[in-house]
Amino acid sequence: MRICAISCLLILIPGVAAAAGNGQFDISLSIGNTIWYDKCFSLDLKIANDVAMSGFQIPMTFTSTGGVTWTFNEQYTNAWGPSKIVTHIIGARMGDPAATFDIIPGLLVIETYLPNKLLVGAGVLHSPGMPPGSLQQMLSVHLTADNANPMNEGTFCVDVTKAVGAADFVFSDVAGSALAVTFLDNDHNGIWCWPTEILCCGPCPTITSGGDIAACHGHPGSVDFTATETVDPQSITWGYEVISGTGSVSFSNATGPATTITYTPGPGEPNNHAHVLIKVGDPYQSFNSCCGSWYEMDVNFYEPGDANNDGAKNIGDAVYIVNYIFKGGPAPNPLELGDFNCDGAINIGDAIRQVNYLFKFGPVACCPW
DSSP, X not given: OEEEEETTEEEEEOSSOOOOSEEEEEEEETTBSOEETTOEEEEEEEEEESSOEEEEEEEEEEEEETTEEEEEOOOSSSEETTTTOEEEOTTSTTOOHHHHOTTTTSOEEEOXXXXXXXXXXXXXXXXXXXXXXXXXXXXXEEEXXXXXXXXXXXXXXXXXXXXXXXXXXXXEETTSOBOEEEEOSXXXXXXXXXXXXXXXXXXXXXXXXXXXXXXXXTSOEEEEEEEEOSSOGGGOEEEEEEEEOSOEEEESOSBSSEEEEEEEOOTTOOSSEEEEEEEEEBTTBXXXXXXXXXXXXXXXXXXXXXXXXXXXXXXXXXXHHHXXXXXXXXXXXXXXXXXXXXXXXXXXXXXXXXXXXXXXXXXXXXXXX
């Protein structure tokens, strides 16, 4: 069997060389052995192969009992597919799929048949592909389970033996031959099932207030956050994920209902913007199982004196301030850009200090916050 790219779909072509190697495939839950209603979880896909792999197709059919339904959750980093619901694992021997698999390149995620079916695939023409190795998590599919009658307990199952579109399950070696794959579910038949239950300890904590950070370029910035939890607010734990930016995040309180979050830019922070996902959990529910409580925080760095926000400090900024004060021109956005003398207001003093800085070796702009 060979894997080929046809119309952006990996199509299985039968009738070629027999298996030249062996593989294993397993699916586990990110949250143990039980799926809890209204909690985020991932299906973690694990692969073992004793020869180098040039591609794979993993068709997944989702079924349930007890009225269980499910939704797929968008991810923010290392995500693939139109809805960003599949992620690859940093540090796995697969490496970055964009560099390892070059037919697409990267991962092909077919969402045409959602919510009941999903296809994940990849293929190689010119690069060495994925090296052999023992069972290791490579990918995750991210979901939340729900139930119209939450008093009912049910099951949620994934079947990889049924085709999605024209694609069957296959691992391919570098010659295009299919590996002989053993499924590691309980019955070794390619179907994994888990119970779905109601979590004993109440709903996830919820972020009740917060905001974005405005910081002078190169300086830390802070903002206050609060959260609530119905059982024990003091048990709330705070976490984060840096989506973009090279800085670090700290909390004045790692636990409890209130904290101050500080973003410290990294050395030579390359952009004027960073993006951080703020998360809350508690001793019973991890950050990642409470994705409905996440807050997307923007961090924006400003350079006082660059009133017109063109990336430079020059006479145009002084003119911009004068036009704003006396001629009804547009305001600096944000206002802090025009506060050259750091007195908390935009006035003629800022234009005068700007001119002195440019032509009379006056003091530079300061950081008021």
